[in-house]
Amino acid sequence: MSEVTVRVVTMLTSMLALGLLWHFSAGALNDRSLPPPYAVWQAFLVEWHSGELVFHLLATLGRVAAAFILAMSIGSCIGMLLGSYKTLNTIFDSWLVLLLNIPALVIIVLSYIWFGLNEAAAISAVALNKIPNVVITMREGARSVDSELNEMAKVYRFGRWKRIRHVLIPQLQPFFAAATRSGISLIWKIVLVVELLGRSNGVGFQIQLYFQLFDVATILAYTFAFVFVMLAIEYLVLQPMERMATRWRTTSA
Amino acid sequence: MLDVDIQNKTYKIADGTRLDAIEKIKFKLQSQTFTCVVGPSGCGKTTMLRTILGLDTDFSGSVNFNKQTGGTGRVATVFQEPRLLPWRSVEENVRLAMPKSLQDQPLMNLFNELGIEHVKQFFPSELSLGLARRVALARAYALEPELLILDEPFVSLDDATAEHLRQLLLKLCQLRPTTSLMVTHNLVEAATLADRIIVLSKRPSFILEDVPIDIIQTERTETDIAKVVAQIKSVQEI
Numbered sequence: 001m002s003e004v005t006v007r008v009v010t011m012l013t014s015m016l017a018l019g020l021l022w023h024f025s026a027g028a029l030n031d032r033s034l035p036p037p038y039a040v041w042q043a044f045l046v047e048w049h050s051g052e053l054v055f056h057l058l059a060t061l062g063r064v065a066a067a068f069i070l071a072m073s074i075g076s077c078i079g080m081l082l083g084s085y086k087t088l089n090t091i092f093d094s095w096l097v098l099l100l101n102i103p104a105l106v107i108i109v110l111s112y113i114w115f116g117l118n119e120a121a122a123i124s125a126v127a128l129n130k131i132p133n134v135v136i137t138m139r140e141g142a143r144s145v146d147s148e149l150n151e152m153a154k155v156y157r158f159g160r161w162k163r164i165r166h167v168l169i170p171q172l173q174p175f176f177a178a179a180t181r182s183g184i185s186l187i188w189k190i191v192l193v194v195e196l197l198g199r200s201n202g203v204g205f206q207i208q209l210y211f212q213l214f215d216v217a218t219i220l221a222y223t224f225a226f227v228f229v230m231l232a233i234e235y236l237v238l239q240p241m242e243r244m245a246t247r248w249r250t251t252s253a
Numbered sequence: 254m255l256d257v258d259i260q261n262k263t264y265k266i267a268d269g270t271r272l273d274a275i276e277k278i279k280f281k282l283q284s285q286t287f288t289c290v291v292g293p294s295g296c297g298k299t300t301m302l303r304t305i306l307g308l309d310t311d312f313s314g315s316v317n318f319n320k321q322t323g324g325t326g327r328v329a330t331v332f333q334e335p336r337l338l339p340w341r342s343v344e345e346n347v348r349l350a351m352p353k354s355l356q357d358q359p360l361m362n363l364f365n366e367l368g369i370e371h372v373k374q375f376f377p378s379e380l381s382l383g384l385a386r387r388v389a390l391a392r393a394y395a396l397e398p399e400l401l402i403l404d405e406p407f408v409s410l411d412d413a414t415a416e417h418l419r420q421l422l423l424k425l426c427q428l429r430p431t432t433s434l435m436v437t438h439n440l441v442e443a444a445t446l447a448d449r450i451i452v453l454s455k456r457p458s459f460i461l462e463d464v465p466i467d468i469i470q471t472e473r474t475e476t477d478i479a480k481v482v483a484q485i486k487s488v489q490e491i
Contacts, residue, residue: 151308152336155328156350156396166349170340248340248376 035217044221052206053225059202060226063119063191067126068184074127075134076176082135083142100132104190108197117198126190133186134179141175173245180238188230254432255282255318255400259304261457262297262312273457274300275312280451280460282400284321287426287433287470289443291485292453298436299333301458302404305434306330318400327352329398331406335385337377337392344373347392360395366428367391367421383414390422394429403435407442419445423470444481446470452488462488 019037026036035043047053082089082096111125145168153163195204203222210218262275274297282288292298303309305316306328320326329350337346347360364370367387377385386406393401406422407415419442426433426446437443443450450464464484468477 148332148334148336149338152330152332154308155306155330156392157352158349162349166338166341170338248378 032214033216035220039217040220040224043215043217044225047218047221053222056201056203056206056222057225057229059199060188060191060195060204061229063123063126063194063202064184064188066123067130067187067191070123070127071130071134071183071187072176072179075131075179076138078131079135079138080142080172083139083145089139096132096135099128100136104129104193108190108194112198119199122194122199126187126194129190130183130187134183137175137179137182138172141172144175145171170245177238177242177245184233184238185230188226254284254321254324255305255316255434257281257301257305257316258314259301259312259316260314262300262304262309262314264300264311276457276459278453278458278460280463282432282434284324284432285430286448287435287446288449288451289447290434290436290451290453291438291440291443292458293455293489294438296453296456297458298438298453299404302330302402302434302436306402321399324399325397327396327398328400328402329393329396331386331389331393331401331403333404333406333408335377335382335389337385337388339377341376342373343369343375343377343380343388346377346388347395350392351395355395355397358395360391363391363394366425383410383418386410386418387421390418390425394425394431397429398431401431401433403433405437406435407437407439415442422446427471440482440485441478444478444485445473450481450485452485461491464488 023036026034044053078092082092107128108125111121111128115121115124149167149171150163153167158167191202192204192207195202196208199205203226206222207219210216210222258279259275260277261273263271263273266272278301280288290298290301300309304312307316318328337343338349341349344360348356351358360373361370364373367390369384369387369391372380372384372388377388380388390406393403407418410418423446435443435446444466448466448470450466451460452462452464453459454461462485464481466473466481
């Protein structure tokens with residue numbers, strides 16, 4: 001067997017073992033608070049056929065996407081500015097530390113109070129929670145830009161656009177990828193809190209509803225459904241994109 | 254065509270004190286000549302090139318580059334390290350440095366002259382240092398520069414590879430006449446390639462001697478080269 005097959009088999013066995021552990025402990029406990037896997041599967045099917053699951057999943061996914069794009073674009077710009085200009089960094093570093101340490105919940109609550117219980121307030125609250133992380137990662141990126149390549153670009157009279165596209169962006173790509181990775185999982189967790197506190201749809205709202213009904217099976221069904229969506233994005237979108245961007249790195253003389 | 258007049262270039266080192274790098278360097282380059290600048294290490298040779306290239310503007314004096322009639326007015330550089338973009342292929346690296354007006358130009362001849370045609374789709378990380386240096390040379394010549402500046406382009410290569418690249422450069426100079434200014438600390442290299450050798454003093458540097466070589470490069474024998482090297486050594490010992 002090749003190394004890859006061994007790894008896949010190990011991973012599948014490990015996941016199966018976790019499922020079995022869950023199945024048997026649920027059987028032994030025999031309590032509503034821990035339903036067995038097939039009960040969760042049934043709850044999933046019920047929600048799927050009623051169309052509820054897809055509706056709420058899409059609502060949450062839309063918020064994740066909006067907050068993600070907002071946080072990455074604003075965070076990258078600020079991060080690159082702070083990384084390139086020392087004075088700006090000295091002025092705004094304390095703001096950054098402050099924002100970084102305000103709990104997500106406080107930002108969400110204040111955002112709802114100040115801007116009302118609406119979609120814009122929800123999405124900006126999520127983005128605002130993520131922006132400091134993006135800023136810090138991209139600031140490191142901008143600081144690590146290779147001055148030798150900049151000089152080369154200057155001597156060979158690269159235009160602004162050529163310089164950004166062929167010299168700057170490839171150097172920032174690993175930092176952008178790191179911010180994306182940590183960003184997407186953090187954002188979806190915060191989106192759920194936002195939905196729970198002030199929205200009338202989305203996975204967070206549904207979890208709140210089934211929490212009140214003490215329906216653990218449906219809560220788990222929603223959780224797993226969303227986790228699978230995120231895994232699909234990771235393996236089908238993010239990882240292939242990263243492989244494309246770093247193919248020059250894989251070989252060496 | 255290139256008028257260099259650098260007076261008193263200092264630079265700040267880490268602890269804030271200023272160091273004199275150049276006391277006075279003044280020379281003119283004639284069109285289509287190959288000039289080498291030699292001097293002890295740390296004498297400000299690279300600093301001088303950086304001021305000529307406009308990468309360092311903090312000095313007193315002037316550097317004037319006058320475009321000749323019919324010349325392209327372009328300046329190209331080969332740095333000490335190849336400085337290729339690691340995420341672009343060899344061919345893309347060369348093409349990116351070319352001005353718009355030359356974009357349609359085929360590169361096959363130049364790549365063949367430099368022996369890099371077979372690696373043009375490679376990424377720089379897949380090249381040996383010797384090959385990467387050739388790509389850096391190709392990038393410079395692809396511009397059809399009027400002035401070519403080389404900063405110890407063959408340093409840290411093994412002797413055989415360095416010698417091979419020197420012969421390649423000599424061939425390119427014959428095929429594509431350009432005004433060249435090269436910094437090196439290898440006297441044999443200078444005596445092999447140059448029409449004229451400028452000998453710099455220790456830091457803060459000034460010109461010790463300006464040595465013209467009358468025999469053309471292709472007809473120089475080893476004795477001729479040894480003679481020039483001996484002459485430069487005697488100047489440096491004073």
